[in-house]
Amino acid sequence: MGKITGFKEFNRKTEAYRSVDLRIKDYGEIFTGYSDAVHLQEQAARCMDCGVPFCQSENGCPVDNLIPEFNDLIYHNKWQEALTRLLKTNNFPEFTGRVCPAPCEGSCVLGINNSAVTIKNIEQAIIDRGFDEDRVKPYTVEYRTGKKIAIIGSGPAGLAAADELNKIGHNVTIFERDDRIGGLLMYGIPNMKLSKDVVDRRVKLMQNSGIEFIINVNVGKDITTIQLQQDFDALVLTTGVSKARDLLVDNRQAQGVHMAMEYLTHNTKSLLDNGYAEESDLSAKDKDVIVIGGGDTGTDCISTALRQGARSIVNFELMSKPPTKRMSNNPWPLWPLIYRVDYGHAEVTEVFGKDPRQYCLMTKSFIKDDQNSVIGLNTVNVDFQNGEFMEMNGSERTWSAQLVLLSMGFVSPEHYLSDDANIKLDEHGNYKAKYGQYTTSQKGIFTAGDCRRGQSLVVWAINEGRGVAVKVNEYLT
Known part of the structure; x- marks a missing residue:
């Protein structure tokens, strides 16, 4: 590394x-953007000559970013070379630099007894500066194979697969x-x-590279997989997981x-369609909100x-409050399961004077009025013992709420597409395919991303999108 003692000199x-x-007055990105080069050079200088870079291990970066290498390049102020190195492994660092929780930092060797290198900040700065300096260009495909691939789903897995297959020279259409x-x-x-301008910018680049996008077509309903197979040489299913985990207690239909995703989607769509957050039944304005x-x-x-404009906000957590430091059963280089304050927690704390999270709470029922509208819910405190949640006597409580959002994760993809394609499911209801192979039970149909592996990170979706592209290419050639 360029600065052998950097981790000793810089915090x-x-x-x-x-x-x-x-920032709470608008929906703009929370980020301030990258700062001066000197600051980033100093942070990159903290990357140790650690011998074995665990940031690139199975506990670190899922797309195998060459992290010590681009850190060294930034330290030496070689931004173009750092961008080239980053794009070798990550198709969309402008996405991961914003939304990835950075497992690489959790496994950073310096993090054993110090603060980890700011890998995520450096990654985002490299790609953002690349765009600002007009160094990120559409990919020029010099030779077309004549093979046609249909990708169903345009999330990070589908986009990564399309990007890789297009670079090889195949003709790719995303539905x-x-x-x-x-x-x-x-x-x-x-x-x-994640500003939608950032997403649209990447999509435009991919379009200019030769990838075709078709919107408002629901494969499995509007068009069958059999029809697609007649027109394409291979199909790739990257639909994600959209079947959310529900809370089946009394008065659930109030x-x-x-569902949280219904709420978030409605707000984002309103911002994009109208330029403002539409006030409707899904709006939190002047309501007591419980997540x-x-x-x-x-x-x-x-x-x-x-x-x-919520009147009050409370966030229920079933588990207990995490520790502030790693426990003995959560050693480095595993992802540190510790107490964190994310951007939303900090914002609510600033406005309402306290952290919105309430721990060890189980919802027992919703309360509704004569018009079938939710007006509150009943909870009980729980203690996790021997693998089970034990309710604590005398801890019952009633909460006021006019908007309740269920954010308890996702269980599987919807199954109308898998039924239409006649592919097998695994024990969790995901599309069945072995990691690294991505082949379903039907010849010529592949799958990758959350619909195959279950709910996961954007960076893992990119990993699988890149992986399935390799297998599709092998199949076609």
Whole structure:
């Protein structure tokens, strides 16, 4: 490495978000952008000459980014070379640099007894500066094979597969059931974390590289897989997981109880269609909002509700509050299961004076009025013992709520497409295909991403999109 003693000389310093009082007034990205080159050179200099870069191990970066290499290049102020190196392994660093939780930082060797290198900030700065300097260009395909591939689903897995197959020279068409390209990137992640201009910019590049996009076509309903197989040499299913985990308690059907993704999608679509957040039954304006379930989606819900003008916001967590430091059963280089304050938690704390999260709470029932509208819910505190949740006597409580959002993860893809394609499912209801092979039970039909592996990260979707492209190419050639 260029600065052998850099990790001793410089402290970790991340790029700041926009101040809370400013960013909660709009839906713009929370990021301030990359700072001066000197700051980033210093942060890159903290990358150790560690011998074995665990940031690239199975616990680190799923797309095998050459992290020590681009850190070294940034330290030496070689931005173009760093961009070239980054794009060798990651098709869309402008997405992962914004939304990936950075497992690479969790397995950074420096993180054993110090603060990890700011890998995520450096990655985002490399690609953002590349775009700012007009260094990211459409890919020029010099030779076409004549083979045609249909990809169903335009999320990160489908886009990565399309990008790789197009570079080889195959003709790629992506089918998307929604009215815009991007899948999870477009409607599952709010503008504050990923501006839709960033998604559209990448889609435009791919279009200019020769990839065709078809929207508002729901394969399995509007058109059958048999019809597609007549026109294409291979099919790739990258539909993601859209069947959300429900909460089947009394009065679940009360009006005002919604799935988190329905809520987030509605808000994002309103912003894109109208330029403002539409006030409707799904709006949090002047309501007591309860979000059941944590994780990234739960955070996105509380942040969106805050911007819509919620009267109060509470976030229920079933598990107990995480520790502030690694426990003995969670050693490095595993992902640190520790207490974190994400952007939405910080925003709600700033506005309402306390963290919105309530731990060890189980919802027992919803409360509705005579018009079948939710007005509250009943909970009980629980303790996790011997693999089971034990209810604590005397801990029952009633909460006021006029909008409840269920953010408890996803269980599987919807099955109308797999039924139409007549492919087998695994024990979890996902499309059955072996990791690394991606072949379904039907010849010529492949699958990758969350619909194959289950709910996961954007960076894993890119990993599988790149992987399935290799197998499709082998099949076609």
